[in-house]
Amino acid sequence: xxxFQLTSFQKDILKEIGNIGAGNAATSLSQLLGSKxxxxxxxxxxxxxxEVIDLVGGPEQPIVGLMFQVEGEITxxxxxxxxxxxxxxxxxxxxxxxxxxxxxQTNGAELEIAMSALSEIGNILTGSYLSALSxxxxxxxxxxxxxxxxxxxxxxxxxxxxxxxQVTDYCIIIDTEIRQEEQGHEQIRGNxxxxxxxxxxxxxxxxxxxx
Amino acid sequence: xxxxxxxxxxxxxDTKTVSSPNTxxxxxxxxxxxxxxxxxxxxxxxxxxxLLPDSSQARAGNISPMKYADTAIPQLLEMLxxxxxxxxxxxxxxxxxxxxxxxxxSFMRIGDKNIEAVQNALRKLNIKVVSAxxxxxxxxxxxxxxxxxxxxxxxxxxxxxxx
Numbered sequence: 001x002x003x004f005q006l007t008s009f010q011k012d013i014l015k016e017i018g019n020i021g022a023g024n025a026a027t028s029l030s031q032l033l034g035s036k037x038x039x040x041x042x043x044x045x046x047x048x049x050x051e052v053i054d055l056v057g058g059p060e061q062p063i064v065g066l067m068f069q070v071e072g073e074i075t076x077x078x079x080x081x082x083x084x085x086x087x088x089x090x091x092x093x094x095x096x097x098x099x100x101x102x103x104x105q106t107n108g109a110e111l112e113i114a115m116s117a118l119s120e121i122g123n124i125l126t127g128s129y130l131s132a133l134s135x136x137x138x139x140x141x142x143x144x145x146x147x148x149x150x151x152x153x154x155x156x157x158x159x160x161x162x163x164x165x166q167v168t169d170y171c172i173i174i175d176t177e178i179r180q181e182e183q184g185h186e187q188i189r190g191n192x193x194x195x196x197x198x199x200x201x202x203x204x205x206x207x208x209x210x211x
Numbered sequence: 212x213x214x215x216x217x218x219x220x221x222x223x224x225d226t227k228t229v230s231s232p233n234t235x236x237x238x239x240x241x242x243x244x245x246x247x248x249x250x251x252x253x254x255x256x257x258x259x260x261x262l263l264p265d266s267s268q269a270r271a272g273n274i275s276p277m278k279y280a281d282t283a284i285p286q287l288l289e290m291l292x293x294x295x296x297x298x299x300x301x302x303x304x305x306x307x308x309x310x311x312x313x314x315x316x317s318f319m320r321i322g323d324k325n326i327e328a329v330q331n332a333l334r335k336l337n338i339k340v341v342s343a344x345x346x347x348x349x350x351x352x353x354x355x356x357x358x359x360x361x362x363x364x365x366x367x368x369x370x371x372x373x374x
Contacts, residue, residue, distance in 0.1 A: 049222075049223045049224060049262070050222040050223050050225075053223070053239070058238070058239075059238035059239030059352075060238045060239050060352055062367060067310070103368070104368045147310040147311075148310070149309045149310055150367075151241070151309065151349060151350040151367050152238070152239035152241070152350040152352065152367060153239060154223070154238055154239020154240065154241065154350065155239050155240060155241025155242075155307065155309055155349075155350025155351070156241060156309055156350070158223060158239075158241050158242065158243055158262060159241055159242055159309050159310060159321070161262075162242075162262065162263065162321055165224075165262055165263060165278065166263065166268060166269055167269075168274075169224065169274060169275055169278070
């Protein structure tokens with residue numbers, strides 16, 4: 001099977017994976033923040049590395065990226081990408097510190113608490129995404145420890161793509177955007193990106209009985 | 212007649228050349244390395260954006276040689292020679308460690324391996340590295356101007372500087 005020739009049916013299966021995984025993660029996030037989170041229809045894209053980075057705003061876009069290796073019967077990379085402002089909002093909500101800001105002036109102790117809060121959000125969201133996927137596929141999937149980076153999107157995302165880049169120049173990416181609207185707070189957005197290793201697709205389709 | 216100046220953009224795992232007065236840049240380098248090879252006299256320069264150190268580690272065929280330090284640097288040199296560039300020198304930037312190396316895979320330390328691989332490739336070709344800004348833990352955007360032979364570097368929340 002050439003994984004880069006997806007039928008529209010296979011594409012729909014992958015979209016459903018985004019729906020199930022990100023749907024469960026969005027529910028966890030809304031419970032965590034105590035506010036409503038909307039999930040967009042997942043996008044399944046076959047993209048080269050430059051295009052993957054364009055999906056999250058282009059190489060120079062400042063982002064907060066949480067990367068996980070996905071381990072188990074399916075392997076790959078899970079990335080949660082949010083704007084810096086959104087990450088600040090997460091930390092404000094979780095630590096009850098309304099004035100928290102992520103900048104070069106943020107002091108060491110405050111930054112450490114923020115990094116740990118963000119990593120924990122990442123753990124919870126990736127855990128929700130993958131456990132929903134485990135239930136759906138009957139396959140065992142676990143996340144690695146989180147790798148948190150705050151920098152230009154190109155600099156952060158390429159590290160997540162290194163493993164895949166040893167095998168191919170393209171990847172299939174299941175991209176699900178979440179949005180939240182709250183009074184007095186402008187709309188914030190984030191992306192769940194699930195990038196399975198190429199060899200995982202065959203296993204996935206076989207397991208689901210749609211080869 | 213005024214001469215239009217354009218900026219040539221180099222993507223990930225890509226290599227391009229430029230001649231003055233145009234400039235060449237690559238955005239958002241993390242553990243990747245941007246290597247500029249240039250000939251001051253002719254104003255011809257090239258930029259390679261490599262992702263990985265060693266093409267022999269590739270686990271599949273049909274992979275772009277521009278992705279690896281050991282294959283991209285010689286190809287860039289050849290491209291420049293074909294355009295008549297001589298007396299080629301190098302400047303390089305990148306190779307940051309974007310994530311704290313914990314229990315993660317060896318890829319968390321790829322920046323250092325990339326730096327070493329680019330340095331080795333340049334040494335083999337007898338190309339002198341005039342200046343470099345490598346390592347650290349910040350992403351970089353770099354732009355090279357063949358007119359001045361300066362490489363300008365921008366990091367997050369920092370002023371632009373040149374090497």
